[in-house]
Amino acid sequence: MFEKALKGNNYYWMWLAFLGFFIVVAACCYLRQYFYGLGLTGMTRDVSWGIYISQFTFLVGVAAGGVMLVLPYYIHNFKAFGRITILGEFLAIASLLMCMMFIMADLGQPLRGLNVLFHPTPHSMLFWDMCVLWGYLLLNVLCGWVILTAERKQTHPPKWIYFFVYLSIPFAFSIHTVTAMLYCGLPGRHFWLSAIIAPRFLASAFAAGPALIVVMALILKRVANFDAGKEAIDKIVTIITYAAIANMFFVCLEFFVGFYSDIPGHKHTLQYLFFGLEHHGHIYNNLVPFMWGFLLLFLVGIFLLACPRTRKQSDLWLGIGCASIFLAFWLDKGIGFVLGGFVPTPTEEIVEYYPTFNEIFITIGVWAAGFFILTILYKIAIGVEHEIEA
Amino acid sequence: MDTNRRNFLKVAGLTTLAGLGGTAVVDRLVTGAGVAQASAGESHDTEQAALAKPGATRYGMVIDIKKFHQDPSLGEKAVHACHQTHNVPHFPDKRDEIKWIWMTNFENAFPEQANLYQNEESATKKLPLMCNHCDNPPCVRACPTKATFRYDDGIVGMDYHRCIGCRFCMAACPYGSRSFNWRDPRPFIEHINHDYPTRTRGVVEKCNFCVELVQAGKLPVCVEAVGDSKALVFGNLNDPNSEIRKILKEKHTIQRNPSLGTLPSVFYIV
Numbered sequence: 024m025f026e027k028a029l030k031g032n033n034y035y036w037m038w039l040a041f042l043g044f045f046i047v048v049a050a051c052c053y054l055r056q057y058f059y060g061l062g063l064t065g066m067t068r069d070v071s072w073g074i075y076i077s078q079f080t081f082l083v084g085v086a087a088g089g090v091m092l093v094l095p096y097y098i099h100n101f102k103a104f105g106r107i108t109i110l111g112e113f114l115a116i117a118s119l120l121m122c123m124m125f126i127m128a129d130l131g132q133p134l135r136g137l138n139v140l141f142h143p144t145p146h147s148m149l150f151w152d153m154c155v156l157w158g159y160l161l162l163n164v165l166c167g168w169v170i171l172t173a174e175r176k177q178t179h180p181p182k183w184i185y186f187f188v189y190l191s192i193p194f195a196f197s198i199h200t201v202t203a204m205l206y207c208g209l210p211g212r213h214f215w216l217s218a219i220i221a222p223r224f225l226a227s228a229f230a231a232g233p234a235l236i237v238v239m240a241l242i243l244k245r246v247a248n249f250d251a252g253k254e255a256i257d258k259i260v261t262i263i264t265y266a267a268i269a270n271m272f273f274v275c276l277e278f279f280v281g282f283y284s285d286i287p288g289h290k291h292t293l294q295y296l297f298f299g300l301e302h303h304g305h306i307y308n309n310l311v312p313f314m315w316g317f318l319l320l321f322l323v324g325i326f327l328l329a330c331p332r333t334r335k336q337s338d339l340w341l342g343i344g345c346a347s348i349f350l351a352f353w354l355d356k357g358i359g360f361v362l363g364g365f366v367p368t369p370t371e372e373i374v375e376y377y378p379t380f381n382e383i384f385i386t387i388g389v390w391a392a393g394f395f396i397l398t399i400l401y402k403i404a405i406g407v408e409h410e411i412e413a
Numbered sequence: 414m415d416t417n418r419r420n421f422l423k424v425a426g427l428t429t430l431a432g433l434g435g436t437a438v439v440d441r442l443v444t445g446a447g448v449a450q451a452s453a454g455e456s457h458d459t460e461q462a463a464l465a466k467p468g469a470t471r472y473g474m475v476i477d478i479k480k481f482h483q484d485p486s487l488g489e490k491a492v493h494a495c496h497q498t499h500n501v502p503h504f505p506d507k508r509d510e511i512k513w514i515w516m517t518n519f520e521n522a523f524p525e526q527a528n529l530y531q532n533e534e535s536a537t538k539k540l541p542l543m544c545n546h547c548d549n550p551p552c553v554r555a556c557p558t559k560a561t562f563r564y565d566d567g568i569v570g571m572d573y574h575r576c577i578g579c580r581f582c583m584a585a586c587p588y589g590s591r592s593f594n595w596r597d598p599r600p601f602i603e604h605i606n607h608d609y610p611t612r613t614r615g616v617v618e619k620c621n622f623c624v625e626l627v628q629a630g631k632l633p634v635c636v637e638a639v640g641d642s643k644a645l646v647f648g649n650l651n652d653p654n655s656e657i658r659k660i661l662k663e664k665h666t667i668q669r670n671p672s673l674g675t676l677p678s679v680f681y682i683v
Contacts, residue, residue: 060614061578062595067508071583071593131578131593131615138558138577149557149581210551210673211587287527369589370517370542371524 024171027406028399034246039398042391049388052381053128061131064382069374070365074358074386075129079122081231081357082393083202084224086118086159088232090195091262097188103254106408110236110251112167113400115195118232119160121393128385148204155197162191167400175407199224206364214292214364217280223273224356229266231352233259234324234345239401241342249405260341264328267348270355271321296363300373307366307373313358320351471548471567472622473650473678474636475660478519480644482538487639488516491541494638495620500611502601511592513620514543514635522681525670535683541635541645544569544590544620545669545677555585561617567650567678568622578615587673591619622647650678 056063066073089111095101096108127133144150166188173180203221210216237259240251281289294300297315299308327333327344334341367373378386481488495501495514502511516539520527546569552561553569560576563569583591597614605611609625612618623633627647636645648657660666666680 060594060596062509062614064595065508066593066595068510068583068592069589071580126579129579131580131617132576132613135558135575135577138560138575142558142575144557144559146554147557147581148555149579153557205581206584209555209585209587210675211670212584365584369524369587370521372521 024175024403024407027403030406031402035398035402039395042395042398045384045388045391046395047388049385049391052384052388055381056128056385057133061129063379065376065378067374067376069368069372070362070376072129072361072365073376074362074378074382075125077357077361078386078389079125079129080202080224080361081353082118082122082125083156083198084228084352084356085232085235086115086122087195087199087225087228088230088235089115089163090192091229091233091266092236092259093188093195094192095258097185098192101258103252103258107236107240107251107255109167109171109404110239110401111232112163113404114232114236114239114397115163116160116167116400117393117397119156119163120396121389122156123160124389124392125386128389148201148208152198152201152205155194155201159191159194159198162187162194166191171404171407175410177411196225199228206361211369212364213288217277219273219276223270223277226266226270226273227352227356230263230270231349231356233263233266234349234352237263237345238342238349239397241338241345243401243405244338247401247405249408256341260328260334260345263345263348264325267321267325267328267352270352274355291367292363295366295373296359300366302367302373307375309375309377310359310363313354317351317354317359320347320354324348324351468565468567468651470565470652471650471678472546472627473567473648473657473680474622474633475646475657475664475666475680475682476541477644477646477682478540479682480639480642481516481540482534484642484644485539487642487644488539488541490638491635491645492516494634497604498606498623498634499609499621500598500602500606501618502598503603504601509595511594511598511618513592513618514541516540517542523667523669525672526667540681542588542590543635543679544622545588545675545679546620546622548676548678549674551585551587551673551675552582552591555581557581564624566628568624568627570621570624571616571618573610573612573616573618576616578617580617582617587675588669588677591617593617 064073064075092104092108092111096104127136130136139150139153166184169184170180170188200221203224206212206215207217207220237256240249240256243249244251278293281293291300295307296310299306299311301307324344324347327340327347333344362376365374365376492514496503496512499513501513504510518539519531519535522540522542546567548567550561550563550569553559553563556562557579558575558577560572561569561582562572578593580593583593594612594614594616599605599611602611623631623635627633633645633647636647639645646657646660648655650657650661652658660682661680664682666682668677668680671677
C-alpha cells in the first residue's frame with residue numbers, strides 16, 4: 024500500500040518539502056545539541072525538564088485521543104465512525120512517534136536509551152511508560168494496517184484482529200494515565216502531586232486529540248475529496264465539547280483546593296502560571312500570557328462548538344473552534360503544566376525557563392516530522408478509500 | 414435471574430481477588446526501591462527509626478548550624494574539599510551549575526519551617542546543604558535504570574555509566590540535591606583528582622557521602638575539612654553507641670521536610 028504515498032499532486036509534494044525543510048533544520052540543530060550537550064537548551068538544574076518533555080506529555084494525550092473514535096465504533100457499534108477510525112489510529116501512530124523523538128531529544132545520553140530495557144525497573148514509572156507507549160504504538164500499527172488491508176480487498180478483517188482492537192482501548196487510557204503518574208507520584212512538587220492529574224490529562228486528551236482529527240477531516244474534505252460524514256463530525260464535536268468542559272472543571276477544582284485551603288505550596292504554581300509570583304520584590308510571570316491565552320482560546324473554541332449556528336453552518340467556524348480547543352490545551356499541557364511544576368524550586372527559589380532557538384527549532388522539527396508521517400499515512404488511507412469507491 | 418446472580422458473584426469474586434493481588438503488587442513496587450536486608454532485630458524507640466530499613470549500618474550526618482554561623486570559613490572549607498575531591502566543575506555560567514554541597518540560607522533549606530520573625534543569625538548566615546541520603550529515596554524509586562541506587566549501608570549512590578540522563582531523579586528529589594552535566598564538565602575542573610572519575614556530559618550527579626572513602630574506612634572529606642570543630646559528624650545511625658547517635662540523643666535536631674516520609678539521614682542542630 025505504500026505506493027499510494029508516492030503518487031500525489033504538486034500541492035502534496037510541496038507540503039512534504041515544506042515539512043522536510045523544518046526536519047532538516049531540526050536535524051542540524053540536534054547534531055549541535057548532541058555534540059555539545061543539553062546545555063544548548065534553556066534548561067537548568069532548577070527547571071530540569073523543558074519543552075521537549077512538555078511536548079511529549081501533550082502528544083501522549085493526542086495519541087490517546089484517537090480512542091474516542093475507536094471506542095464508539097467497536098464497542099457501541101456507532102457506524103458513522105467507520106470511515107474515520109483509521110484517521111484516529113494513524114494520528115496515534117504519528118503522535119507516538121513524535122513522543123519517542125521528544126524523549127530521545129531530551130536524553131542526556133541517548134545512546135544509552137536501551138538501558139531501560141537492559142535494567143528493567145518496575146518501581147520507575149518511566150519504565151511502565153515505555154511499556155505502554157510501545158504497546159500502544161504496535162497495537163495501532165497492527166490494527167490500522169490489517170483493517171486497511173482488509174478494506175482494500177473489500178473483505179471482513181480477520182477475527183483475531185478484534186482482540187487487538189479491544190486491547191488497544193485500555194492501552195489508550197493507560198498511556199495517558201501512566202504519563203500522568205510520571206508527575207503525580209513525586210513528593211515535594213505540590214502542583215503535580217494531585218490525584219486529579221490523570222483524569223485531567225485524559226479529559227484534555229479526549230478534547231485535543233479529536234479536535235485535531237476534526238481539523239484534519241475538514242482539510243481532507245477540501246484537499247483530498249474525502250468526506251468524513253456529517254453525523255461523524257457532529258458526534259466528535261459533542262465528545263470534544265464535553266471533554267473540554269470536564270478539563271476546565273478539573274482546573275477549577277485545582278484552583279479551589281489551592282486558594283480555599285490557602286496553603287502556600289498548593290497556590291504558588293497556580294499564582295505563578297496565571298498571575299505571576301512575587302518573590303523578594305521581583306514578580307516572576309513569564310508564563311502568564313500563555314495561560315491567559317489558554318483560557319481565552321478555550322472560551323472562543325467552546326463558544327464556536329456549542330453555538331449551533333457556528334457549528335453547523337460553516338466548516339470554517341467549526342474548524343476554527345476545534346483548532347482553538349487544540350491550541351488552548353496545548354498551551355495548558357504542552358507549556359504550563361510541565362514548566363510550571365518546577366516553580367518554585369524545592370529550596371524555595373524561582374528560576375524561570377526560556378527555551379533557546381536551538382531547542383525551539385528541534386521542537387518544530389519533531390512536530391514537522393510527525394506531520395510528515397501523518398501526511399503519508401493519511402495519503403495511504405485515503406488512497407485506499409478512493410480505490411474502493413472507484 | 415439465577416444465571417445473572419451467578420455471573421455477578423463470579424465477577425465480584427474475581428474483582429476482589431484482583432484487587433487484593435493488586436495491592437500486593439503495589440506494595441512490592443513501592444518498597445522494591447530499596448535492597449532487602451535481614452532484620453538486625455534491634456529495637457527502635459521512635460516511629461521514624463521503626464520505619465527505617467533494618468541493617469547493620471546506615472550512615473548519616475549531623476550538621477551543627479551554630480558552628481557554621483560562628484565560623485563561616487568552615488563552610489567554604491567543606492565545599493572546597495568536596496568539589497576538589499570529586500572533580501566537580503566550576504562553570505562561569507550559572508545555568509550550567511553543578512554542586513554537591515553548598516551554603517544557603519535557613520529559609521531555603523527549611524522552607525516548610527517558614528517564620529515571620531526569624532532571628533537575625535538564621536536570617537543572615539548560611540548553612541550547608543547536600544544530598545540527604547534518604548532511607549526511602551524518591552530518586553531511586555523514579556530512576557528507570559537503577560543508575561541511582563541505595564547501598565546496603567544507606568548511602569544513595571550514582572552509576573555515571575548507566576545513567577541515561579532522563580533527569581527523572583531531579584524532578585523526584587524534593588531537596589534539589591541533584592545536578593546535571595549540561596555540557597562537557599572536564600574543561601571546567603581546576604585540578605583533576607585522578608582517584609575519582611570525572612563525568613561525561615549528559616549524566617546526573619550529586620553528593621555520594623564519599624562512599625569510595627567511607628567504604629575504605631575513612632571519613633567523608635567535608636567532615637575531614639571542618640576538622641575538630643565537630644560542625645559535621647558522620648557515623649552509623651544504626652549503632653546506638655556511635656558518636657552520631659550520642660549527639661542525636663543529647664541535642665534537638667531537625668530534618669529537611671520530614672513530612673514527605675523520605676527519612677533523611679542528615680540531621681541539623683539549629
